[in-house]
Amino acid sequence: MSAVIPSREPSTPRIIRAEGEQPLFAQADRVRITIRFPVGHYRVPSYLRGRTGSVEKVIEPAGIDNEEEGFGRNAGTKRHYYRVAIPLTALWPGYAGSHRDALHVEIFETWLERN
Amino acid sequence: MSFSSAKKLIGPEEIRRQIEVLDSRTPALGAQVVVKAWLDPTFRARLLTDGRAACEELGISFYDDTRLIVLENTDKVHNLIVCTLCSCYPRPVLGLPPDWYKLKPYRARAVIEPRAVLAEFGTHIPDDVEIRVSDSTAMVRYLVLPLRPEGTEAYTEAQLAALVTRDTMIGVVRATIPRPQRTSL
Numbered sequence: 001m002s003a004v005i006p007s008r009e010p011s012t013p014r015i016i017r018a019e020g021e022q023p024l025f026a027q028a029d030r031v032r033i034t035i036r037f038p039v040g041h042y043r044v045p046s047y048l049r050g051r052t053g054s055v056e057k058v059i060e061p062a063g064i065d066n067e068e069e070g071f072g073r074n075a076g077t078k079r080h081y082y083r084v085a086i087p088l089t090a091l092w093p094g095y096a097g098s099h100r101d102a103l104h105v106e107i108f109e110t111w112l113e114r115n
Numbered sequence: 116m117s118f119s120s121a122k123k124l125i126g127p128e129e130i131r132r133q134i135e136v137l138d139s140r141t142p143a144l145g146a147q148v149v150v151k152a153w154l155d156p157t158f159r160a161r162l163l164t165d166g167r168a169a170c171e172e173l174g175i176s177f178y179d180d181t182r183l184i185v186l187e188n189t190d191k192v193h194n195l196i197v198c199t200l201c202s203c204y205p206r207p208v209l210g211l212p213p214d215w216y217k218l219k220p221y222r223a224r225a226v227i228e229p230r231a232v233l234a235e236f237g238t239h240i241p242d243d244v245e246i247r248v249s250d251s252t253a254m255v256r257y258l259v260l261p262l263r264p265e266g267t268e269a270y271t272e273a274q275l276a277a278l279v280t281r282d283t284m285i286g287v288v289r290a291t292i293p294r295p296q297r298t299s300l
Contacts, residue, residue: 045199097230100245106253
């Protein structure tokens with residue numbers, strides 16, 4: 001008579017991710033940089049507010065919010081930065097250079113919304 | 116400086132040390148990284164994947180929390196770096212930035228009219244090549260990996276390193292073989 005050998009199903013355990021652990025956006029997503037006028041330290045240049053672009057790369061790993069960091073408030077702020085690509089013809093009316101020219105800039109997740 | 120020392124926040128010793136750390140960083144370090152990437156395809160691949168880790172392989176430490184993304188120039192893309200907000204620059208591997216990099220004309224014009232700025236440095240990029248301007252605003256710093264000039268196949272590492280100047284790694288000029296100097300008769 002063969003013994004019944006207990007076993008555990010070799011499936012991947014399901015986990016739930018913490019807030020901010022998983023990037024909200026993926027490569028090639030169209031995003032819009034929000035229009036905000038923060039009081040105090042900011043790291044999104046004003047010429048980019050309200051602009052749309054596409055996510056060129058999700059920067060790993062998640063990093064602390066560099067605007068909060070300026071005030072020493074680092075705890076619990078880690079989210080992803082995204083390298084966003086914006087064609088220069090979209091940024092500047094009458095741009096005189098090649099239509100291929102582009103700007104790449106890192107933007108923190110809290111400044112982006114889906115376009 | 117005396118105010119912070121008086122408050123016991125930071126002493127003259129720490130300031131002197133940090134000045135020495137930065138003074139030890141020069142474009143010669145960046146040139147070393149670029150030449151190795153030109154000569155060793157596996158190093159190049161690692162450099163493009165994680166710039167900081169690849170620099171650390173060569174003993175170039177990063178004394179801060181910044182990451183490094185190395186931007187590869189190709190025959191389709193020419194990279195240029197700027198910090199419109201301030202003067203973010205890959206100091207651990209290049210040292211201090213030049214004054215023009217930190218001043219407003221460059222910082223504004225690099226994102227508005229990069230081709231005109233490059234022309235002022237004597238650099239003309241054809242229209243079918245993308246100029247990709249990277250504005251560093253966060254914890255990432257950029258270093259341009261220039262194209263290796265034609266005709267350098269027989270060059271030694273030292274000869275190649277002499278071609279990699281600071282401005283080639285910012286992206287305002289291409290790496291070129293200097294024309295022989297004419298001496299006056």
